Amino acid sequence: MSILSSALLRLRLIARYAELRRSLERIVGSRDQASAALHETWLRLDTAKPASPVLNPDAYLLRMAARIATDDWRRNREPLGDDEREALLQVADETADPLRVVAARRDVQALEAAMQELPPRQRAILAAARVDGLLNAEIADRFQISVAMVKKELGAAMRHCRARLADSDAVANGELVGRRKF
Numbered sequence: 001m002s003i004l005s006s007a008l009l010r011l012r013l014i015a016r017y018a019e020l021r022r023s024l025e026r027i028v029g030s031r032d033q034a035s036a037a038l039h040e041t042w043l044r045l046d047t048a049k050p051a052s053p054v055l056n057p058d059a060y061l062l063r064m065a066a067r068i069a070t071d072d073w074r075r076n077r078e079p080l081g082d083d084e085r086e087a088l089l090q091v092a093d094e095t096a097d098p099l100r101v102v103a104a105r106r107d108v109q110a111l112e113a114a115m116q117e118l119p120p121r122q123r124a125i126l127a128a129a130r131v132d133g134l135l136n137a138e139i140a141d142r143f144q145i146s147v148a149m150v151k152k153e154l155g156a157a158m159r160h161c162r163a164r165l166a167d168s169d170a171v172a173n174g175e176l177v178g179r180r181k182f
Contacts, residue, residue: 005054006045012057013042023062028069037069044068107165114164118157125150126157 013020017038024034041064054060080088115123121143128134128142129150136150143150 006048009045009054009057009061010042013038013045013061016058016061020058020062020065024065024069027062027066028073033069033072034065037065037072040068040072041065110165111161114161115157117164118160122153122157122160125153126161129154 021031021034021038024037025031028034028037038061041061044064048064115126118126125139125143128139129136134142136147136154139150139154140147145153
């Protein structure tokens with residue numbers, strides 16, 4: 001790269017710094033990393049030798065900075081040590097435990113049975129709230145009832161299900177009492 005083209009690219013970097021940094025931020029995910037990569041780009045412009053003339057200076061500068069950021073990320077990545085690798089291999093896979101699978105299936109069957117005991121509207125409101133994730137206001141609109149009535153029906157349905165599932169693992173672990181959006 002000639003001294004003239006290096007100087008022109010530096011001027012372009014100064015003039016378009018904010019736009020280049022924003023574009024690079026989207027690529028690297030951090031404003032600080034984008035700024036550091038653009039600074040390093042500024043320093044490397046003296047030694048850069050493109051194979052062909054630079055037709056799009058913004059694209060050239062952005063690509064150069066992105067490559068610098070990628071190289072920096074690779075250099076600063078810390079590989080796992082032997083102890084860390086061994087610790088990861090020793091972590092038990094709880095999802096594959098047959099006892100947990102059987103207990104979860106039993107909990108689901110008990111919940112289905114408890115829901116079948118509910119009146120149809122309470123069952124539908126509970127499903128809309130807990131399965132579909134609808135807000136109380138949306139449920140009220142769907143069933144053409146007040147939000148207060150939704151709260152009342154939902155509370156009654158939850159109490160019924162908790163009472164029926166009192167012995168299950170899900171209730172013992174607090175999995176049926178989670179908060180949701182209203």
